[in-house]
Amino acid sequence: MKAAARHLRIRELLESQEFVDQDVLCAELRASESSVRRDLITLESEGVLKRVYGGAMAMQPRDTALDFDWQSGRMAAEKRRIAALAATLVEDNQTVLLDGGSTVAAVATALLGRSLHVMTNSLAIAEVFRDARQIDVTLTGGYVYPRLRALLGPLCEQMISSITADVLIMGIGGITAEGFSNSNTLVVGPERKMIEAAHKVIVVADHTKFGRAAVTHLASLDVADVVVSDAELPQEHQALLRQHGIQLLLA
Amino acid sequence: MKAAARHLRIRELLESQEFVDQDVLCAELRASESSVRRDLITLESEGVLKRVYGGAMAMQPRDTALDFDWQSGRMAAEKRRIAALAATLVEDNQTVLLDGGSTVAAVATALLGRSLHVMTNSLAIAEVFRDARQIDVTLTGGYVYPRLRALLGPLCEQMISSITADVLIMGIGGITAEGFSNSNTLVVGPERKMIEAAHKVIVVADHTKFGRAAVTHLASLDVADVVVSDAELPQEHQALLRQHGIQLLLA
DNA sequence: GCTAATTTGATCGATTTTGATTGACTTTGA
DNA sequence: TCAAAGTCAATCAAAATCGATCAAATTAGC
Structure with a gap:
C-alpha cells in the first residue's frame, strides 16, 4: 500500500477509534513497522494524531469542529454572521436539510423561532431544536x-435517498476549482445523497475554507446554487464561483 | 493491551461505574497487577480518577446518566432490579433492539460496558451509550x-422493517389477557415493527402494569418470548403468562 | 532504457514498558 | 487484640518499542 493510501487509512481508523495499535496498523496497512512509524511521525507533524508508546x-477525542463547541471557536463571529445571512434564504414552512457541520449548527440556531420542517443527520443539530x-x-x-x-x-444514506427537501444547507471543509471537499471521509456519503435530495443547495463556508482541498472530494462546484461566506473572501475565489453560475453572498 | 489503550478503557469503565476493582481491571485489560497499578497512578496524576484501596x-460523579427522570421515579429500585435481570438475557455481540420506555432506559444503563450492537428509536437511550x-x-x-x-x-417504521435483530427489549404500558398495550398511540407503530424485526422479544414491566389495559392495543401476548417483572407480581398474572408459553422471570 | 531520487523494509543499540518478586503496609474478621 | 488475607510500593530482569542507519526496491524524470 502506498504512503498516501496508508495515511488516509490511518486517519480513517482514528475516526472510529481513539487509539490504534502499531501491530494492528502494520497488519491493516500491510506495511513494515518502519513505514508505519514514519507515517505516524508525518501525521503527527500534521497535527492529525499524537504518537504514544x-x-x-x-x-x-471528540471532533471539536462538530461538537457543541462551535459557538466558542475562533471564527465564531464570522460564523454567526454567515449563519444569519444563510438563514434568510430559507422561507417559512419549507423543508430544510441540514448537514452536521459546525457552521451549519450556527445556521440552526439562527433558524430558531421560524416555522419549518428540518431534516438532519446530526444529533447536535436536533438538540438545537429540542424546544x-x-x-x-x-x-x-x-x-x-x-x-x-x-x-x-x-x-442513513438510504433514508436520505427516500426523501425530498426544498433546500440543503451544507458546511464544507475545502473549496477549490476541483470542487467541494470535506475533512471527514465518512460524512461525504450522506452529504452526496443530501445534494441529490434537495432542490436548492446552499453551501456555508468562511473564507479560510477557500483555496484548500480537504481530504475527501465531495462534489464539483456545479452542485451548489448559493454559497454564503464572509467579506474577507479574495476576489479570485469570488470570480471562480461566479464562473460556475453560483450565487455568492458575503456576510 | 498497550498502555494507551488500557488508559482509554479504564476511563470508559469509570464512566459507567463509580468504582472499578483492581482484579476486574487486570482481567478486563489482560495486564498484570503491576501494570494496572501504574496505569492508575498515571490516571490519578491526570486527575481522571482517585486511587482507593x-x-x-x-x-x-457521572452526571449525564443519572439526571434522567427514570432513575428518580417511584419504582426506581424495582426498575433497576428488573433491568439488571433483563440485561443478563442479552449475550455479548448480539444486536439488541431497544424501544423508548423508561424501564428500557434502565436496561440500557445495565448494558453499559458490554460489547453489543444496539438499535433504538429513543434519543435518550442513544444518549446513555454516548461514551x-x-x-x-x-x-x-x-x-x-x-x-x-x-x-x-x-x-422510522420503514427503517425498522429493513433490519433484523437478535433480541428486542420492550417496555409496556399494560398487560391483560387480551395482550400488551401502550399509553401512547404513536409509539405502537414502531413497536409492532420491532416485534417483527426481532428473533426474540423480551418485555420488561413492573407488576403495576399487569391487569390493566393502556389506551392502545399493541399485540397479543403470544409475541413475547420472555417477560421480566418483579417478585410482587400476583400468581394469577404469572399463570396467565405461562399459559401462553412465555418464560417469566421475576427480579 | 537509464539514472537520480524517493520510499521501503531490515537491523541494531538505546530506551521504555512489562510482569514477577519481595517485604512492608492495610484491611478484615474472629 | 491479633492473625490471616489482601494490597501496596519498590526493584529488577525480560520483553517490547523506539530511533537511527543502510541497502534494496520502487518511482520519477529525462
Missing part, C-alpha cells in the same frame, strides 16, 4: 458516530 | 417527537 492516539415547538425535526437514521454525534452509514 | 473511584465505546449504536430515523425524545412515523 505502541501506537497513536486521535488528536481530538422549538414551531419546528418539526426529522432525524435520518443510521449508525451513531460518537465523535461527530452524527448519523452515518448505509441506513 | 483495591481499585479506583471515578473523579467526577460506551464497546457499543455500536444505530438510531432509526424518523420524526423527532420532542416530549418522548423518540423517533416515530413512517420513516
Whole structure:
C-alpha cells in the first residue's frame, strides 16, 4: 500500500477509534513497522494524531469542529454572521436539510423561532431544536458516530435517498476549482445523497475554507446554487464561483 | 493491551461505574497487577480518577446518566432490579433492539460496558451509550417527537422493517389477557415493527402494569418470548403468562 | 532504457514498558 | 487484640518499542 493510501487509512481508523495499535496498523496497512512509524511521525507533524508508546492516539477525542463547541471557536463571529445571512434564504414552512457541520449548527440556531420542517443527520443539530415547538425535526437514521454525534452509514444514506427537501444547507471543509471537499471521509456519503435530495443547495463556508482541498472530494462546484461566506473572501475565489453560475453572498 | 489503550478503557469503565476493582481491571485489560497499578497512578496524576484501596473511584460523579427522570421515579429500585435481570438475557455481540420506555432506559444503563450492537428509536437511550465505546449504536430515523425524545412515523417504521435483530427489549404500558398495550398511540407503530424485526422479544414491566389495559392495543401476548417483572407480581398474572408459553422471570 | 531520487523494509543499540518478586503496609474478621 | 488475607510500593530482569542507519526496491524524470 502506498504512503498516501496508508495515511488516509490511518486517519480513517482514528475516526472510529481513539487509539490504534502499531501491530494492528502494520497488519491493516500491510506495511513494515518502519513505514508505519514514519507515517505516524508525518501525521503527527500534521497535527492529525499524537504518537504514544505502541501506537497513536486521535488528536481530538471528540471532533471539536462538530461538537457543541462551535459557538466558542475562533471564527465564531464570522460564523454567526454567515449563519444569519444563510438563514434568510430559507422561507417559512419549507423543508430544510441540514448537514452536521459546525457552521451549519450556527445556521440552526439562527433558524430558531421560524416555522419549518428540518431534516438532519446530526444529533447536535436536533438538540438545537429540542424546544422549538414551531419546528418539526426529522432525524435520518443510521449508525451513531460518537465523535461527530452524527448519523452515518448505509441506513442513513438510504433514508436520505427516500426523501425530498426544498433546500440543503451544507458546511464544507475545502473549496477549490476541483470542487467541494470535506475533512471527514465518512460524512461525504450522506452529504452526496443530501445534494441529490434537495432542490436548492446552499453551501456555508468562511473564507479560510477557500483555496484548500480537504481530504475527501465531495462534489464539483456545479452542485451548489448559493454559497454564503464572509467579506474577507479574495476576489479570485469570488470570480471562480461566479464562473460556475453560483450565487455568492458575503456576510 | 498497550498502555494507551488500557488508559482509554479504564476511563470508559469509570464512566459507567463509580468504582472499578483492581482484579476486574487486570482481567478486563489482560495486564498484570503491576501494570494496572501504574496505569492508575498515571490516571490519578491526570486527575481522571482517585486511587482507593483495591481499585479506583471515578473523579467526577457521572452526571449525564443519572439526571434522567427514570432513575428518580417511584419504582426506581424495582426498575433497576428488573433491568439488571433483563440485561443478563442479552449475550455479548448480539444486536439488541431497544424501544423508548423508561424501564428500557434502565436496561440500557445495565448494558453499559458490554460489547453489543444496539438499535433504538429513543434519543435518550442513544444518549446513555454516548461514551460506551464497546457499543455500536444505530438510531432509526424518523420524526423527532420532542416530549418522548423518540423517533416515530413512517420513516422510522420503514427503517425498522429493513433490519433484523437478535433480541428486542420492550417496555409496556399494560398487560391483560387480551395482550400488551401502550399509553401512547404513536409509539405502537414502531413497536409492532420491532416485534417483527426481532428473533426474540423480551418485555420488561413492573407488576403495576399487569391487569390493566393502556389506551392502545399493541399485540397479543403470544409475541413475547420472555417477560421480566418483579417478585410482587400476583400468581394469577404469572399463570396467565405461562399459559401462553412465555418464560417469566421475576427480579 | 537509464539514472537520480524517493520510499521501503531490515537491523541494531538505546530506551521504555512489562510482569514477577519481595517485604512492608492495610484491611478484615474472629 | 491479633492473625490471616489482601494490597501496596519498590526493584529488577525480560520483553517490547523506539530511533537511527543502510541497502534494496520502487518511482520519477529525462
